[in-house]
Amino acid sequence: MSHLLTCNELTNDFEWFIAERELGIRKGDLINIGSMCSDRLCDLGLSSRPALIWEDYQGNQKRYTFGDLRRLSNSIASFIVALGVQPAERVCLFMDRVPELYIGFLGILKTGAIAQPLFSAFGEESLFVRLQDAGTTAIITQKKHLHKIRNIRQQLPLLRHSIVVDINEADLQQTEVSLRMDKLPAAEDLAVYPTTAESPSVLHYTSGTTGQPKGAQHVHYSIVSQYLTSKRALDLQPDDVYWCNADPGWVTGTSYGIIGPWSNGVTQVVLDSGFNAERWYGFIEKQHVSVWYSAPTAIRLLMKEGAEIIRRHDLSSLRHLASVGEPLNPEAVIWSEEVFGKPFHDTFWQTETGCIVITNLPGMPIKPGSMGKPFPGITATVLDTKTYEPLQQPGIAGLIALRPGWPSQIRGYWKNDAGFKAKFKNGWYLCGDRASIDADGYFWFMGRDDDVINTGGHLVGPFEIESALLEHPAVAESAAVAKPDPVNMEVVKAFVTLKSGFTPSDDLELEIMNRIRKRLSPLAMPQEIEFVDSLPKTRSGKIVRRILRCKEFNEPVGDISTIMEE
Amino acid sequence: MDELSQMIHDYVIKEYLEEGSDQEIGETTPLITGGIVDSFSMVSLKRFLEKKCSIRIPDEDATPAAFDTIQSIAGLVRRFQAQQVGV
Numbered sequence: 301m302s303h304l305l306t307c308n309e310l311t312n313d314f315e316w317f318i319a320e321r322e323l324g325i326r327k328g329d330l331i332n333i334g335s336m337c338s339d340r341l342c343d344l345g346l347s348s349r350p351a352l353i354w355e356d357y358q359g360n361q362k363r364y365t366f367g368d369l370r371r372l373s374n375s376i377a378s379f380i381v382a383l384g385v386q387p388a389e390r391v392c393l394f395m396d397r398v399p400e401l402y403i404g405f406l407g408i409l410k411t412g413a414i415a416q417p418l419f420s421a422f423g424e425e426s427l428f429v430r431l432q433d434a435g436t437t438a439i440i441t442q443k444k445h446l447h448k449i450r451n452i453r454q455q456l457p458l459l460r461h462s463i464v465v466d467i468n469e470a471d472l473q474q475t476e477v478s479l480r481m482d483k484l485p486a487a488e489d490l491a492v493y494p495t496t497a498e499s500p501s502v503l504h505y506t507s508g509t510t511g512q513p514k515g516a517q518h519v520h521y522s523i524v525s526q527y528l529t530s531k532r533a534l535d536l537q538p539d540d541v542y543w544c545n546a547d548p549g550w551v552t553g554t555s556y557g558i559i560g561p562w563s564n565g566v567t568q569v570v571l572d573s574g575f576n577a578e579r580w581y582g583f584i585e586k587q588h589v590s591v592w593y594s595a596p597t598a599i600r601l602l603m604k605e606g607a608e609i610i611r612r613h614d615l616s617s618l619r620h621l622a623s624v625g626e627p628l629n630p631e632a633v634i635w636s637e638e639v640f641g642k643p644f645h646d647t648f649w650q651t652e653t654g655c656i657v658i659t660n661l662p663g664m665p666i667k668p669g670s671m672g673k674p675f676p677g678i679t680a681t682v683l684d685t686k687t688y689e690p691l692q693q694p695g696i697a698g699l700i701a702l703r704p705g706w707p708s709q710i711r712g713y714w715k716n717d718a719g720f721k722a723k724f725k726n727g728w729y730l731c732g733d734r735a736s737i738d739a740d741g742y743f744w745f746m747g748r749d750d751d752v753i754n755t756g757g758h759l760v761g762p763f764e765i766e767s768a769l770l771e772h773p774a775v776a777e778s779a780a781v782a783k784p785d786p787v788n789m790e791v792v793k794a795f796v797t798l799k800s801g802f803t804p805s806d807d808l809e810l811e812i813m814n815r816i817r818k819r820l821s822p823l824a825m826p827q828e829i830e831f832v833d834s835l836p837k838t839r840s841g842k843i844v845r846r847i848l849r850c851k852e853f854n855e856p857v858g859d860i861s862t863i864m865e866e
Numbered sequence: 867m868d869e870l871s872q873m874i875h876d877y878v879i880k881e882y883l884e885e886g887s888d889q890e891i892g893e894t895t896p897l898i899t900g901g902i903v904d905s906f907s908m909v910s911l912k913r914f915l916e917k918k919c920s921i922r923i924p925d926e927d928a929t930p931a932a933f934d935t936i937q938s939i940a941g942l943v944r945r946f947q948a949q950q951v952g953v
Contacts, residue, residue, distance in 0.1 A: 357899045396901065421904065447885040575930045576899040601905070604929060756906065786925075788906075806917050813910045814881055822906035 314676035316707050319528040323563065331520040332495045333502075334377070334409030337562035338369040339492070350567045353541075353587060354399050357573035362399055366565070369403060374487035376400075376407030379479055383461050385438050387412030387493050390503060392431060392439040393548070394449070396420050397572040400465040400481050401548055404440050405558055409501055409520075412493030413438075416503045416515075419549030420445055425768060425819040428452040429512050430505045431459060434714060440479065443467045497521035503714060504551045506651040507761030508732075509750040515714030516651045522555075523563055525655035525708035530560030533647060533675060534591055535620045535662040542568045543584065544593040550758060551651040552624050555708070556593055577605035581613040588617040595625040597756040599632045599644060600787045607639045615640060620662055622647055625757020626789045627745040630668035646671055648743070650731060651759075652723070654708025658700075658743050671735065671743040679703035680743070681728070682735055688726035694739040697746045701728035751845045753782040755790050760824050762845060768819050769794060769826075772812055774802040779835050781849040783828060794826035795835060795848055804831035836860075867893060870919075871940045877914055878936070882907065893937040898930045908933050915939070921946040 324340070325331060341349070347367035354362045364372070385391060391408045393415060395401040401417070408415040416434055418427065420442075427448055431439070438461040439449060449462050450473065462476045469478055495501070502518040530536045534556065542561050546552035561568045569587045573579055575598065584592065621636060621644045628646040637643040645660035648671040658680055660672035674680040681690040682698030691698045704724065713720045723730055734746040753760045762780040769778035776799045783793035796812070798804065809829045817825035836847040850857045867875060871893055878891055882903050889902075897903045903911060912928050915921070923946055932942045 357896060357901065444884045444887060572901070574896075574898040574901045574903075575905055576896075576934065577931070579899060597905075601930065604926070605931065791906075791909075806913070810910060810913050810917065813913070817907055817910060818881075822904050825906060825910065827906075827909045 316524055316528065316677050319524040319707075323523070323527060325524070330494045331497050331499075331523065332409060332412075332492050333520050333523050333559055333563075334373055334406040335492045336523055337559060338366060338373050338406050341366040341562070341565045342370050344565065346565050349565065351562060352399060352402055353567065353569045354397075355569070355571050355573075355583065355587075357571075357576075357579065364399060364403070366562075369406060369562070371486055371488060372403045372481055372484070373406035373410055374490035375484035376404050376479070376481065377410040377490055377492075378487050379463075379484060380408065380411050380413065380438065383438065383463075383477070385411060385413055385461070387495075388414060388500060389438070390414045390416045390434045390436040392416040392418055392434075392436045394418050394420055394422075394427070394439055394441040394445055395465065396442065396444075397547060397570055398442070398465070399570075400440070400479075402558055402570070403481065404465075405548065405554065406562075408440075409495075410490060410492045412495055412499065414500050414503050415554075416505075417548050417550075417554060418505070419547060419821065421823075422448075422549075422821050423817070423819045424448045424452050426764070426821055426824070428455065429764070430515070431456055433505075433512065434503055434515055437461065438463060440465065443471070446476070495520050498711070500711075502554060504554070504651045506551075507752060507759045507764065508719070509752055509761065509763070511719075511761075511763055513761060513764065514716050514719055516551075516710045517712050517714055518654055518708065519711055522654045522708035523559055525706060526555045526559040527563040528677075529656045529659075529675060530556060530564050530566075533645075533656045533659045533661060534560070534593060534622055536561060536564050536566045536591055538565055540566050540590045540619075541588050541617070542566050542591045542593070543571070543587070543589045544568065545595060545598055546593070546624070551654070552593075555654060556624075575601055577602055577609050578612075581609060581615065584615055584618065585613040590617050590619045591622075592618060592620075593622045593624065594644070595757040596623055596628045596632060597625070597788050599623060599628070599636065603632060603635050604787070610639050618642065621645065622660075624649070624656075626754050627669070627671065633666060633668035643668075648672070648745070652710045652729075653702070653706070653731075654710060655706070657702060657706070667738075667740075667742050669744070670738075671745055673741050673743065678706055682737055682743075683726070683728060683730075685749075688728065691737075695736050697734050697736045699749055700731040700733045700735045700743070701725075702731065703727070704729045748782075751781065751849070753780070753790050753792055755782070755785075755792060755823055756788040758823050760792060764820060765792060765794065765816065765824050765826070768816050768824070769796060769812065771819075772815060774798050774808060775812070777835055777843070779843050779845050779848055780826065781845045781852060783852045785827070791827040792824060793828045793830065793848075793852060795830050795832050797832055797834060867936075868940075870943060871936050873918065874915070874936050874939050874943075877911070878903065881910070881914075891936070893940075894935050896934050897936070898934045903933065905930055911939075915943055919943050919947060921950060
């Protein structure tokens with residue numbers, strides 16, 4: 301039976317306080333996300349409700365109830381505390397999508413420490429930069445990823461503990477400990493650390509145009525936004541089976557892959573597998589998935605695989621579909637309506653917002669290609685690029701901006717106050733994207749306002765890539781920009797000048813590509829490297845990525861009067 | 867394994883397995899589905915095959931399904947090698 305409320309029911313009389321009331325939070329109460337996603341559900345009598353049904357690519361399955369979540373997160377919390385980890389210390393989660401990642405996240409939060417999830421495909425360089433910046437003191441990982449940590453550990457004097465969830469004791473090295481979640485002493489009760497609304501909870505690293513990635517600081521009060529947007533934007537209801545494709549190394553995977561569904565007491569399913577259309581549809585059928593939160597890149601890959609595969613599966617359990625990470629192209633919306641009988645609803649938000657801020661609400665008429673409208677409780681607009689005043693005329697492109705103060709807004713960037721202050725202009729928070737608003741109030745995405753590359757729904761900063769390129773002995777100068785891609789929206793393209801004595805070749809291109817993939821991540825790997833004689837620069841010698849990007853996108857370059865003669 | 871499959875096998879082991887991994891890769895080991903090669907890394911594997919086998923694989927044929935096993939990759943390469951000689 302459809303649970304979809306009318307759009308008016310979702311928006312009328314909205315206030316964030318609704319979430320506080322439903323979560324049982326009163327002013328001044330202690331708030332702990334880990335406890336509210338496990339203990340609280342047990343207190344409501346839901347101990348035996350399935351919370352997590354996990355499956356790997358071979359079909360091996362593990363099931364955990366909310367009672368299991370409570371006990372196991374207590375056990376992990378006790379384990380971490382026994383190591384000497386203190387509240388507010390950063391504990392990194394560096395694992396594939398295994399149960400220990402999801403449950404470990406809750407356990408860390410219960411200790412008052414700050415959870416720092418990182419994408420397990422990160423190479424040593426990407427991992428090192430984020431651990432060093434955060435001053436991480438402990439990392440929970442798997443044996444397969446341990447070598448990366450071992451290779452950088454000496455350069456991280458604050459990293460005291462490497463906690464490995466699947467290793468034999470005999471293979472441990474110094475500062476490493478084994479944590480077998482299924483063998484931990486049962487911990488029915490735990491004195492959860494008394495975190496408050498403003499206590500730091502999660503540190504998510506996000507890339508920007510300049511410099512290294514920044515640690516976006518979230519607080520426990522973010523649960524108010526994540527709970528209510530899960531309920532009203534994703535339409536999560538108690539009897540749903542929910543599948544979020546996102547990896548918890550990214551903010552979607554924590555906000556809507558852990559906190560949102562579990563604070564609502566919803567069963568969620570996780571498939572630890574690479575993309576395989578047959579496998580994915582089979583998973584939806586087998587698990588009776590009713591709400592599916594996916595990404596445009598995945599949807600476009602499914603479109604490429606065709607509709608015939610879909611006809612081999614019973615997907616009638618699907619009730620609501622949503623998408624995140626990058627703008628959902630109109631063709632994908634129309635296609636999903638044809639093949640699933642319902643459209644994917646685009647949702648827009650980012651690491652810094654912590655929750656969905658502009659969206660196509662369930663029941664709201666969708667304009668294919670549009671981001672939708674501001675979520676109730678969010679004031680959003682587009683600003684003039686020069687005056688930073690809201691544009692009044694429909695259809696004019698401006699900077700997407702939000703009125704600060706929603707519950708899950710980040711409280712800062714880790715040790716980067718200047719970077720955080722730069723996100724605000726004229727009383728508005730700047731998202732870093734451009735859009736226009738039509739006469740009906742629908743937002744239409746136009747692109748990034750900076751040099752950040754959005755590939756497969758993940759933001760990649762050019763500086764990190766260029767720095768890694770410069771480490772190659774052949775590379776003299778480098779620029780990393782976005783290149784359009786039919787599946788991933790954008791991919792990384794690098795422009796490189798070579799040092800004397802080196803000549804361009806396919807072998808060199810492949811060698812550099814693989815080097816970046818291993819040092820940083822597959823996302824950051826340039827999918828194309830163009831060897832050039834020189835890079836466009838300003839008179840002061842700064843590389844102008846915009847010129848290179850515009851050429852890739854066949855867009856007018858604009859004012860280049862400050863460019864040096866090439 | 868035949869020569870082509872062995873070449874693909876050796877390249878996957880060298881470039882995509884984690885350091886120190888003792889995972890065995892057979893001709894039907896799922897590479898994409900099994901998380902050994904992700905969809906972004908496919909591009910570098912495609913480049914390697916195009917260079918080594920002197921072929922061009924159109925983007926629409928470079929799908930996760932086509933790259934999921936050594937067996938399917940070898941089949942894809944043979945198809946485009948055959949096309950080049952007009953078979």
